[in-house]
Amino acid sequence: MAPRTLFGRTALVIALVSFAFQIFTIxxxxxxxxxxxxxxxxxxLAALMIDTAHAWQNEPAADRPWLQDxxxxxxxxxxxxxxxxxxxxTRMLPYFQLLETSLSARSGERVEIRTSRSADGEQWYWAxxxxxxKIVRVGFPSSRVDVQPWLAMLLIFSVGTLVTLVTSAWLAHWLIGPLSRLAAATQRIGQGRRPEPLAETGPTELATLAREFNRMGEQVEELLANRTTLLAGISHDLRTPLARIRLALGMLSENPAPDLFERVLRDVDGMNELIARCLEVSRDFAEQDSVELDLxxxxxxxxxxxAHTGAELRGRKxxxxxLSVRPLALKRIFSNLVDNAVRYGAGQPIDIEYRIADGVVDICVLDRGPGIPEHEREAVFRPFYRLEPSRSSSTGGSGLGLAIVRQIATANGWTVELRPREGGGTAACVRVPLEDTVLAAAR
Known part of the structure; x- marks a missing residue:
């Protein structure tokens, strides 16, 4: 039965391949x-034994002791x-079968090897x-053919098996260890907890996997934090107009003044805008298909x-x-960036420009507003973070525009950054890679 774990299966495959290679080598x-x-x-040896037998047979009896010595x-x-x-x-080695075959071939008759023991206990083999x-019995001691190839092979196979098992276990652990840690970290993410960052070491593929997983963990944590902030902000921003509406309704029962109706309508409009912003996020993230379009x-x-709002937008072609992109997502990003530019641009014209270089297209929305301090350029991408401390949507906005921009861009593999504009103001730029883009250079 095959092991259930990847470590066991990897070790088994490596061991079996090594065993097969050892057997093939032997x-x-x-x-x-x-x-x-x-x-x-x-x-x-057969030739020597036959020559010895002939020499013995041809030697005079008186000289045979000298020949024996x-x-x-x-x-x-x-x-x-x-x-x-x-x-x-019993012939344990093929050596004796080969010797019998050679003796029989040279003598022309079947020759069998037999054995006996000398007075000192040493084993002899005779033919x-x-x-x-006539028959001449010629023999040699076992020490003359004291070779043990099968023992050598057994030792090679035994040591090779041990080395194979140790090596396969170590190699499997080395390869599977990072995957095991990745599986454990994935379980922690599934439980809503952020795991410890994985070591970005080892083979290139595993190091890349660990790096991407760590990045994913940071993104998941950021998304969870944004979700918490989003829910808390929505609750707070809805509670305030609801309290005002409740107070206005109480006052209307005693004094039905027209300005109270207008305040209630403004609060309802503000609530609708906030809810619409939240719905935009879910709708833009639900868009799946990319469409080829002209930027x-x-x-x-x-x-x-x-155009109907009175804002002046200028473009430079x-x-x-x-581009092959998700159009609603890209359009939502630019709409939110233009909203911010109009709101904080001090009534100055808004410029929209783009340029293509190094495999990306940079699209920028530029305003002439007061600009954003450098230490707050990342903070403004957090939900409900406002440079304007007022909680009023007429002055400080909802605090969701840039947060929506960043999350939509990240989900599509784009980047968004805020830069100071030369001469004053802010440049909000979206960078879209051109891997899947059909680009036609102007002629």
Missing amino acids: AIITYFALVPLGRHATSD RIGRLHRLQVQDPPVETKSF DVPVAG CDLLSSVAAEY GPDCR
């Missing part, structure tokens, strides 16, 4: 190295004279070699919506640019 070494070497070695010293062979009882044995109708046409439609 088989290749055996077939192409050990077997040919065994054939050559047994062929040489010489072949023992030079070749570690002996001639058993007279022959004694021998017995068969009855036929020579001129100039989009900016012109935004400017046309403010750049190169032709067609």
Whole structure:
């Protein structure tokens, strides 16, 4: 049964592949190295044994002791004279089968290797070699062929298995460890808690994954904080006009003055505007499909919506640019930026410009208002943060415009920043990457 964890499966796959490679390596070494070497070695020994048998048979009886001593010293062979009882044995190595085959081929008759033990306990192997109708028994001690290739292979396989298991476990842990930490951190996010930042180290892919996850964790925390602030701000901003409406209704029962009706209507309009702003966020985030559009046409439609308000919007046409974007989201961003520019632009004309460079298009809404202090340029993107301390929508706005701009831009992979404008005022710029954009350079 396969392990259930990714660590177990990775370790198992690495171990199995390593085992298979070890077995394949041993088989290749055996077939192409050990077997040919065994054939050559047994062929040489068989030739030596047959030559010894012929020399023994041709040597006079008086000189055979000298021959016995010489072949023992030079070749570690002996001639058993007279022959004694021998017995068969279990052949654990193919060496003896190869030797029997070689002896039989050279002598022309079947030759069998048998064994006996000498007086000192050493095991000897004997072959009855036929020579001129007679049998000469030639043998060699076990120490002469004291080779243990299978033991060597067993040791190689055992050590290789141990190294494979340790290496596969370490490698699997090294690869799966960051993923395990990522899984644990994901569970913490699912429980509404922010996990500790993951170490952005290791292979490039894992480091990139950790970096993106940390960024996602920060965004989730920021979204949760914005949601809390948004709900608290909405509650506060709705409670204030509701209290005024309640007070006005109480006064209307005693003094039905026309100005009280107007105050109630203004409060209702303010509540409607706040609710509409909140609905805009959900509607713009729900838009899924990208549409190819002309940037100039989009900016012109935004400017046309403010023509009846008396605000002066000026545009400077750049190169032709067609974008593949979510149109409602981009249009909502520019509408909110123009709203801010009109509200805080001190009645001066509003300029809309864009330029294309380095694979992005920068679209800027520029006003001539008092500007934003540098230390507050990020703070104004928080929900309900107002530079104007007044809670009145007529002077300080709802505090949601720039927050909506930042969240919509982030959701679409765009960036928004506020810059000081040369000569005074503020430049609110949206940067849209051009990876999916159809760009036509002006000619």
